[in-house]
Amino acid sequence: MTSTDKKVGNLPEGKHEPLTRETAAAGVESVLKMLEGRWKLVILFHLFGGQVMRFSELERAIPGISQKMLIQQLRQMEDDGIVRRIVYPQVPPKVEYLLTEWGQSLCPVLDALLNWAAARPEQEQGETSGDQLGA
Amino acid sequence: MTSTDKKVGNLPEGKHEPLTRETAAAGVESVLKMLEGRWKLVILFHLFGGQVMRFSELERAIPGISQKMLIQQLRQMEDDGIVRRIVYPQVPPKVEYLLTEWGQSLCPVLDALLNWAAARPEQEQGETSGDQLGA
Numbered sequence: 058m059t060s061t062d063k064k065v066g067n068l069p070e071g072k073h074e075p076l077t078r079e080t081a082a083a084g085v086e087s088v089l090k091m092l093e094g095r096w097k098l099v100i101l102f103h104l105f106g107g108q109v110m111r112f113s114e115l116e117r118a119i120p121g122i123s124q125k126m127l128i129q130q131l132r133q134m135e136d137d138g139i140v141r142r143i144v145y146p147q148v149p150p151k152v153e154y155l156l157t158e159w160g161q162s163l164c165p166v167l168d169a170l171l172n173w174a175a176a177r178p179e180q181e182q183g184e185t186s187g188d189q190l191g192a
Numbered sequence: 193m194t195s196t197d198k199k200v201g202n203l204p205e206g207k208h209e210p211l212t213r214e215t216a217a218a219g220v221e222s223v224l225k226m227l228e229g230r231w232k233l234v235i236l237f238h239l240f241g242g243q244v245m246r247f248s249e250l251e252r253a254i255p256g257i258s259q260k261m262l263i264q265q266l267r268q269m270e271d272d273g274i275v276r277r278i279v280y281p282q283v284p285p286k287v288e289y290l291l292t293e294w295g296q297s298l299c300p301v302l303d304a305l306l307n308w309a310a311a312r313p314e315q316e317q318g319e320t321s322g323d324q325l326g327a
Contacts, residue, residue: 076306082233085302088309089224098217138312159312166308169301170223171216177273177294 091137096122096130098167101156104140105164109155139163226272231257231265233302236291239275240299244290274298 076084092098096119103110103118110118116127131154134140139160145151211219227233231254238245238253245253251262266289269275274295280286 078237079234081302081306082230082237084306084309085227085233086230088305089227092220092224095217095221098220099214102213102217157313159308162311163308166301166304167216167220169304171211171219173294173298173301174219174223176297178292 091139094130096126097134100127100130100134101139101160101163101167104154104156105161107155107161109143109153112152112154115154134160226274229265231261232269235262235265235269236274236295236298236302239289239291240296242290242296244278244288247287247289250289269295 092101099119099122100115103115112127112131115131116122116124119127122130131140131142135142138157141155141157141160143153143155145153227236234254234257235250238250247262247266250266251257251259254262257265266275266277270277273292276290276292276295278288278290280288
């Protein structure tokens, strides 16, 4: 038994509203949808740690992305409340991107996901015969 | 400042291998892909907490799912090492499903995701003028 076994119950017990199995699943699904797409995660990992980046810096930092796609992804992340856009009123305009406090707080959660993935056993036995359990 | 601010750095620091921004993003993406699809999450939330369920019980518990889809989802989760299938050698055969220890340990991680989603501020200001920052 690991320490996690003690913490897990039938359903997660957290700061959120009481959940049924269905609303919990739907809640996780909506978070997954929000993060879907390779670029959003790459953008997130570039901005974690309080990084502030201009559009052109992000463009250079993510070689595979098109300008149009970067604009689209940043706009969606802004609308979702993950990214904040700062426009400096100067000519030519200077625009910077950073994470909101809420966006920044996703970092330890994604870290937990990575730790979970890294803890995957080498060879997990998919099928067990009832015989082996003494049935 | 919240307590999470202290924990977050440029990149997650966990038990996993040292990561670049790109490998971290790809790692999270592969976990998201593994959980993609509404049914897998619903199945997970039905099996969290050490639940052991027969195929017919899962079928009844998830009204919207077809038999074919349930078989497919369970098979994929078995292949991923999340679900364990126990076959009892009797006539008619009895087949039970439960989570592996690794699958079970996903519960607190999904809980953290739900807590993160629940902590979303009511109205997050997407765009900030540089003026407001004294620029």
